[in-house]
Amino acid sequence: MAEQSLVLPSIAAMRLEPHLPPSPSTSPGKDISPSSEPPFVTLTFATSLDSALSLGPGMRTTLSGLRSKAMTHYLRSRHDAICVGVGTAIADDPGLNCRLAAEAPPLETSPTSDTAGVGALLGLASISTKQSVIDETNGTVTTHQPRPIVIDPKLRWDFTSESKVMKLARAGKGLAPYIITAVPNPPEDKKELLQDLGGKFIILNEPQSFGPNVGSDNRRFDWRTILAAVRNEGLQSIMIEGGGEVINSLLSQENSHLIDSVIITIAPTWLGQGSVFVSPPRNVNANGSSSAVARLTNITYMPLGEDLVLCGNIASQD
Ligand SMILES: NC(=O)C1=CN([C@@H]2O[C@H](COP(=O)(O)OP(=O)(O)OC[C@H]3O[C@@H](n4cnc5c(N)ncnc54)[C@H](OP(=O)(O)O)[C@@H]3O)[C@@H](O)[C@H]2O)C=CC1
Numbered sequence: 001m002a003e004q005s006l007v008l009p010s011i012a013a014m015r016l017e018p019h020l021p022p023s024p025s026t027s028p029g030k031d032i033s034p035s036s037e038p039p040f041v042t043l044t045f046a047t048s049l050d051s052a053l054s055l056g057p058g059m060r061t062t063l064s065g066l067r068s069k070a071m072t073h074y075l076r077s078r079h080d081a082i083c084v085g086v087g088t089a090i091a092d093d094p095g096l097n098c099r100l101a102a103e104a105p106p107l108e109t110s111p112t113s114d115t116a117g118v119g120a121l122l123g124l125a126s127i128s129t130k131q132s133v134i135d136e137t138n139g140t141v142t143t144h145q146p147r148p149i150v151i152d153p154k155l156r157w158d159f160t161s162e163s164k165v166m167k168l169a170r171a172g173k174g175l176a177p178y179i180i181t182a183v184p185n186p187p188e189d190k191k192e193l194l195q196d197l198g199g200k201f202i203i204l205n206e207p208q209s210f211g212p213n214v215g216s217d218n219r220r221f222d223w224r225t226i227l228a229a230v231r232n233e234g235l236q237s238i239m240i241e242g243g244g245e246v247i248n249s250l251l252s253q254e255n256s257h258l259i260d261s262v263i264i265t266i267a268p269t270w271l272g273q274g275s276v277f278v279s280p281p282r283n284v285n286a287n288g289s290s291s292a293v294a295r296l297t298n299i300t301y302m303p304l305g306e307d308l309v310l311c312g313n314i315a316s317q318d
C-alpha cells in the first residue's frame with residue numbers, strides 16, 4: 001500500500017525561517033572551511049503532553065503526525081548536520097536523512113485545514129501556498145542532505161551495512177554518519193564500512209566531564225568540544241534531535257546557552273509513566289533555592305495537523 005505523502009505548507013516554512021540558521025553550507029559560494037566559531041545549534045524533538053519522547057528507553061515511538069513530520073524534514077533540509085545520542089541510534093535504527101521532495105507540486109486551489117489554520121493564526125487565510133512534499137513511496141529526496149552525527153563514546157552502536165542510515169547512504173538518499181567516540185582504535189571493519197560510504201569516526205581525546213547523573217564509567221564529552229569537532233568538519237549548523245539524555249544535558253544550566261534555537265513538536269497524547277522524559281537537571285542556586293532551568297522567549301506557535309509546533313530561543317538567565 002502506498003504511504004501517504006507528507007505536506008508542509010510554505011507559509012509554515014516561512015514562519016520557521018526566523019528560527020533557522022542561514023542556508024546550509026552546500027549552497028554555492030558558502031564558506032565551508034573549519035572555523036573556531038561554533039555551529040548554529042537547533043534543539044528539536046517531538047514530545048507528548050507529559051513531556052515524553054518515547055514509551056521507554058530502546059523504544060521507537062511515533063509522536064509526530066504527517067504534517068509535523070514534514071516540518072522536521074524541512075528542518076533536516078536546512079541544517080548541515082543532524083545529531084543523536086547512541087541510545088537513539090540503537091533504539092530507532094534511524095535514517096537521519098531528508099525526505100522532502102525536490103520539486104513542489106502545483107499550487108493548491110483551496111487551502112488544507114492546516115494551511116487555513118496557520119493562515120488564520122497569521123490573518124493570512126486567503127494566501128494560496130506552495131507545498132513541500134515528502135514522498136516516502138518513491139523516496140524522492142531534496143538535493144541537500146544533513147550529515148548524521150552519532151555520539152557514541154564507547155562504540156555501543158553495532159551498525160552494519162543493513163542499518164537504515166547506511167542503506168540510505170548507499171542508495172544516494174542520505175549521508176553516512178560521523179560517529180563521535182572516545183575509543184582510540186575503532187574496529188577496522190566498522191571503519192571500512194563507514195569510509196566506503198563517506199562516513200568516519202571522530203575520536204575525541206579531550207578530557208571528559210562527569211555530569212550530575214553520570215557515573216565514573218560514563219564520562220561525558222563537553223558539549224563545547226562536540227560542537228567544535230562538528231564545526232571543524234566544515235559543518236556550520238546542526239539540529240540535535242535527541243534522545244532523552246542528550247536533550248536533558250543540553251537544556252541544563254551549564255549548556256543551554258549553546259542552543260541558538262528550539263523547535264518542539266507537541267503531540268496531543270500522554271505516554272505515561274516509564275517513558276523517556278524531557279526533564280533537565282534542576283537549578284539549585286547558591287542559597288539553596290530552586291529556579292526554572294530554562295525558559296523560551298521569542299515564541300512562535302504553529303498548528304500543523306493535530307500537533308502544535310513551538311519555536312523559540314533560550315531566554316538569557318541574567
Ligand atoms: N520524540 C523524539 O523526538 C525523539 C525520541 N527519541 C527517543 O529517545 C530514546 C533514547 O533516549 P536515551 O535513551 O536518553 O538516549 P540518547 O539518544 O540520549 O543517548 C544517550 C547516550 O549517548 C551518549 N552521550 C550522550 N551525550 C553524551 C556526551 N555529552 N558525551 C558522551 N556521550 C554522550 C551516552 O552513551 P554511553 O551510555 O555509551 O556513554 C548516553 O548514554 C529512544 O526511545 C528514542 O526513540 C530520540 C530522539 C528524538
Ligand SMILES: Nc1nc(O)c(N)c(N[C@@H]2O[C@H](COP(=O)(O)O)[C@@H](O)[C@H]2O)n1
Binds near residue numbers: 045060095097
Ligand atoms: N520529529 C520526530 N517525531 C517523532 O515522532 C519521532 N519519533 C522522532 N524521532 C526522531 O527521528 C528519528 C527517526 O528518523 P527517520 O525517520 O528514521 O529518519 C529518530 O531517531 C529520532 O531522532 N522525531
